[in-house]
Amino acid sequence: xxxxxxxxxxxxxxxxxxxxxxxxxxxxxxxxxxxxxxxxxxxxxxxxxxxxxxxxxxxxxxxxxxxxxxxxxxxxxxxxxxxxxxxxxxxxxxxxxxxxxxxxxxxxxxxxxxxxxxxxxxxxxxxxxxxxxxxxxxxxxxxxxxxxxxxxxxxxxxxxxxxxxxxxxxxxxxxxxxxxxxxxxxxxxxxxxxxxxxxxxxxxxxxxxxxxxxxxxxxxxxxxxxxxxxxxxxxxxxxxxxxxxxxxxxxxxxxxxxxxxxxxxxxxxxxxxxxxxxxxxxxxxxxxxxxxxxxxxxxxxxxxxxxxxxxxxxxxxxxxxxx
Numbered sequence: 569x570x571x572x573x574x575x576x577x578x579x580x581x582x583x584x585x586x587x588x589x590x591x592x593x594x595x596x597x598x599x600x601x602x603x604x605x606x607x608x609x610x611x612x613x614x615x616x617x618x619x620x621x622x623x624x625x626x627x628x629x630x631x632x633x634x635x636x637x638x639x640x641x642x643x644x645x646x647x648x649x650x651x652x653x654x655x656x657x658x659x660x661x662x663x664x665x666x667x668x669x670x671x672x673x674x675x676x677x678x679x680x681x682x683x684x685x686x687x688x689x690x691x692x693x694x695x696x697x698x699x700x701x702x703x704x705x706x707x708x709x710x711x712x713x714x715x716x717x718x719x720x721x722x723x724x725x726x727x728x729x730x731x732x733x734x735x736x737x738x739x740x741x742x743x744x745x746x747x748x749x750x751x752x753x754x755x756x757x758x759x760x761x762x763x764x765x766x767x768x769x770x771x772x773x774x775x776x777x778x779x780x781x782x783x784x785x786x787x788x789x790x791x792x793x794x795x796x797x798x799x800x801x802x803x804x805x806x807x808x809x810x811x812x813x814x815x816x817x818x819x820x821x822x823x824x825x826x827x828x829x830x831x832x833x834x835x836x837x838x839x840x841x842x843x844x845x846x847x848x849x850x851x852x853x854x855x856x857x858x859x860x861x862x863x864x865x866x867x868x869x870x871x872x873x874x875x876x877x878x879x880x881x882x883x884x885x886x887x888x889x890x891x
Contacts, residue, residue: 575648577796589697602821604752605809606753607884608891612713614879618871622651622705623765623867626688627695634693638665639873641729644688645670648727651708655727660745662730665870670727675719675890682889683724683846684710684882685743686761687731687835697867698857706879715884721756721890738804743835747842755839756889757803757848762794762834765870766857777854789856791818794805795831795848798823803845803889810888811849811881817874819881830855849882 595809626633630644648670649655654670665814673681686703690696698724707725714723728742735741743760767776768789776782794808801823811819826832826840836846854860 577846579771582850588876592886595661602805602808602812604813604815605888607810608887609717611884612716612879614709614713614876616876618709619702619705619820619875619879620867620870620872622708623697623701623872626701626704627697627867631695632693633688633690633696635662635667635689635730635732635735636693638667639688641667644714645727645729648688648704648708651799652711652725658746658749658785660742662735662740667723667729667742669729669746671746672720672725674717674725675722677722677757679721680756681722681724682756682886683726683746683750683758683839684761685726685758688740689727689729689732689862691732694863695866697858697870698763698766698851699853699864699865700763702759702763702851702870702875703754703761703865706761706764706875706882708877709879710883710886713879714886717883717890718886719887719890723890725887737837741835741838743838747838749845750839750844751787751842755844757807758836758839758844759807759882759885760836760846760848761832761878761882762836762848762850763853763860764849764851764859765872765875766851767871767874768856768858773856774852777831777855779884785792785820786818786862787851790874791820792835792881793800793852794819794821794847796823796845798833798843799842800847800889804847807847807849807885810885811878814884815877815883817877817881 659670686707773789808821834848838845859865881891
């Protein structure tokens with residue numbers, strides 16, 4: 569490897585400091601230095617093949633998962649309930665059709681709670697393997713792990729519908745309906761699993777929403793990210809530290825205003841509107857996966873071994889929050 573001249577290394581470091589200062593000045597805070605936090609309990613194993621089977625079922629057997637076909641979305645909800653062995657349906661009406669979120673709770677019935685969710689609809693009639701069968705599969709495998717864990721706070725797993733266009737950023741989103749139902753509840757935090765299955769070791773495979781961010785984050789898409797607003801810093805740091813301590817998968821984070829591209833592009837934004845702190849756990853979506861919202865977002869393109877580590881990390885984060 570050719571050695572980079574010291575002058576260039578110093579200049580690059582100074583530029584990185586300037587970029588970081590600009591981001592901080594804009595209330596955009598990277599948190600690359602949160603350390604690994606040892607898990608509070610043993611981390612159960614997650615079978616990559618079970619994740620793959622869920623994603624295949626969602627993208628092949630239950631395809632398309634479109635808002636245009638409420639009966640098909642009902643079939644997905646029933647698949648979720650059958651896999652979980654139960655669950656509460658929370659129905660709501662949009663355009664004369666009935667849609668449903670599915671909720672399964674663990675831990676104490678009363679008191680503070682943690683919400684962990686993923687949307688099960690897909691955009692434009694596409695397969696939606698990464699977006700967001702990956703998050704749904706992760707949530708399905710998280711359920712038995714939480715059932716066996718000691719939890720000092722209630723954990724609600726929520727499978728949302730109607731996240732995708734034309735309902736995104738409208739009152740019709742399933743997560744908007746659920747967030748409104750939480751009014752008055754004490755919520756420690758909301759975690760949205762939004763695209764957790766696509767990884768790449770190729771240099772330059774990771775893109776960024778702002779110039780200079782490649783100096784603060786990896787330029788290979790080999791990590792998972794925790795994303796929220798500046799107001800969500802404490803929750804972000806807790807989740808990031810727990811996830812880093814659970815497996816060797818790299819975990820990075822960003823707290824930035826919603827105006828920064830991609831920061832609010834999931835269901836966590838619905839909970840901000842109700843005054844709750846909420847973050848997204850993501851492989852960074854379109855900033856890495858060029859199959860996003862295309863027919864090429866298929867089950868055979870995901871990395872299920874690394875996806876399993878994301879689920880293990882999410883488990884460690886939830887247990888940490890629940891203590």
